[in-house]
Amino acid sequence: MSDSRYQMYNNNAFKLGLFGANCSSGRAWNVLPERWKADWESCETMARLADEGGMDFILPIGRWKGYGGETDFQGTTFETITWATGLLACTKRIMCFGTVHAPLFNPLVAAKQMVTADHVGRGRFGLNIVVGWNEPEFQMAGIEQRNHGGRYEYAEEWISAMKKMWSETEPFDYGGDYLRLHNVVAKPKLYRDASPLIINAGQSETGRAFAMRHCHAFFTNFREADVQKSADFVARFKADAKAQEGRDVNVYTQGHVVCRPTRKEAEEYFHYLTTEGADYGALTEALRLKGITPETAPDFDKQLKELPPRNVGYPIVGSPEDVAEKFARMHGAGLSGIAFSLVNYVDELPFLIQEVLPRMQKLGLRETG
Ligand SMILES: Cc1cc2nc3c(=O)[nH]c(=O)nc-3n(C[C@H](O)[C@H](O)[C@H](O)COP(=O)(O)O)c2cc1C
Numbered sequence: 001m002s003d004s005r006y007q008m009y010n011n012n013a014f015k016l017g018l019f020g021a022n023c024s025s026g027r028a029w030n031v032l033p034e035r036w037k038a039d040w041e042s043c044e045t046m047a048r049l050a051d052e053g054g055m056d057f058i059l060p061i062g063r064w065k066g067y068g069g070e071t072d073f074q075g076t077t078f079e080t081i082t083w084a085t086g087l088l089a090c091t092k093r094i095m096c097f098g099t100v101h102a103p104l105f106n107p108l109v110a111a112k113q114m115v116t117a118d119h120v121g122r123g124r125f126g127l128n129i130v131v132g133w134n135e136p137e138f139q140m141a142g143i144e145q146r147n148h149g150g151r152y153e154y155a156e157e158w159i160s161a162m163k164k165m166w167s168e169t170e171p172f173d174y175g176g177d178y179l180r181l182h183n184v185v186a187k188p189k190l191y192r193d194a195s196p197l198i199i200n201a202g203q204s205e206t207g208r209a210f211a212m213r214h215c216h217a218f219f220t221n222f223r224e225a226d227v228q229k230s231a232d233f234v235a236r237f238k239a240d241a242k243a244q245e246g247r248d249v250n251v252y253t254q255g256h257v258v259c260r261p262t263r264k265e266a267e268e269y270f271h272y273l274t275t276e277g278a279d280y281g282a283l284t285e286a287l288r289l290k291g292i293t294p295e296t297a298p299d300f301d302k303q304l305k306e307l308p309p310r311n312v313g314y315p316i317v318g319s320p321e322d323v324a325e326k327f328a329r330m331h332g333a334g335l336s337g338i339a340f341s342l343v344n345y346v347d348e349l350p351f352l353i354q355e356v357l358p359r360m361q362k363l364g365l366r367e368t369g
Contacts, residue, residue: 007056007095008126008197008217008250008337014327014365015337017057018345019254019313021046022083024076027061027256027341028312029286030277031070034344038076043083044090046345051091053353054366058087059199059339062099062130064137069282081113088121097126097199102155104132104141107179108186111165115190123191128199129215131155131207134289152206154178159198159214167194199252212241215249217336222253222314224326227333234334250336255314257340259352263318270317273343274308283307313341320355327356328363 008015020027021043026036036042047058060083066075081098088096098117100110118125131151132138138145146154157176164172165186174181190196200211201219211218218237223230234251241249258273260266283304287293294300309315316326316338330338342348360366 007093007124010056011367012056012337012365014331014335014360015056015252016327017059017252017337017339018046018050018055018341018349019059019339020061020341021058021345022060022078022080023063023074024066025071025073025279026343026345028273028343029067029069029073029279029282029308030273030343031279032273032277032343034347035071036342036344038078040078040086042346043078043087046349047087047091047094047096049346049349049353051094053349054357055094055353056337057095057097057126057339058084059097059128060084060099062101062128062132065134065140067282067285069279069285071279071282073279073282081110081117084125085113085117085120088117088124091121091124093124095124095126095197096121097128099128099130101130101132101137102158103138103143103146103151107158107161108165108181108184111162111186114162114196115166115186115188118191118196119188121191123193125190126197126199128201129155129159129210130200131202136289148204149206152202152210155210156213163195166190166196201254208237209244212237212245212247212249217250217252219252219254219339222255222330222333222335224314224329227329230330230335231333238334251334252337252339253314253330253335255316255338255340256312257323257342257348257352258315258317259320259323259348259356261319261355263322266317266319266322270309270315274312278308280304283311286311316340320352320359323352323356324359324363324365327360327365331365 024038060080063074063077066072084096084098157179161174171183171185198215199217200215241247258266258270361368
């Protein structure tokens, strides 16, 4: 997998990706007028800016139902394989992922959709596998959600069958506990390789073991308060993947960036975003989905108040120097890159590209020239 077509394997020591832009409000639970609308024109503009500005990848969220509240947070979402296909058509070098719920997509159909996306992008499509967790989304699809272990067992068969569709040149049968496929043929193959770049963000032991077996990259959360702990986790994960599966798996993280000319401006905006600007109705629903309600949790109000800065993802807030330095700390912990969200991707990306990327070059995190 040293092929340079994968921006995830280019010479940038710390890769940068945009996360969540296929969903209304991205990942910021906010009611502000500038919040992300996720309409196609904005998505296309974002992708072109990111592509031309030297970003490495675009990672959508697999989301089917919004969280209600004043804005119906993430209630307007584009399906991710078709979204990626459109973005791949209007970009030249950036990678675009589909975030695909294994239980919701028939593998024969999904394998071919991804082949189509990959041809449109001349080999730049990537797959983020999710097994799902959100019960209302499964109810909408009329599909019963399996228990946690069963979700990964199914995903194991799903990806194994698809890998065969991407590689077998003769008709084949696939017989598993969940999938029984007969006389399968699938042409064309992917644009260049026998597999797209595959990533996953399962946090359980089962999810991690799945990533070690099947994925090229794994996503985990970064702990700034204990960088050493993050570094130990990354080192252990990579060593285990090598020892148990003989595979090199890179580790990435996620976050939300607020970057302004000064640290003070950035911190003030982040405070506003996560207090006055927060969509507390949608956040209440997020807690309810986890079984946390005013009836079940005596400290419900406190939990709700503390949620906005946490739910947005790991916050990276500050001046361009601060943001570049935070990325350097992540890189120092062994992380290969970050998928991050912005309140408004189109408004905020140009400043980031102009001010943060050159600082990252000086720190040795991005290729120069
Ligand atoms: C960076 C990142 C991206 C994720 N994207 C999605 C997503 O788009 N859709 C989704 O249903 N779950 C998503 N998840 C949730 C994970 O797929 C997974 O269900 C969760 O981390 C729990 O791990 P487990 O499945 O090992 O228990 C994401 C998690 C992370 C950390």
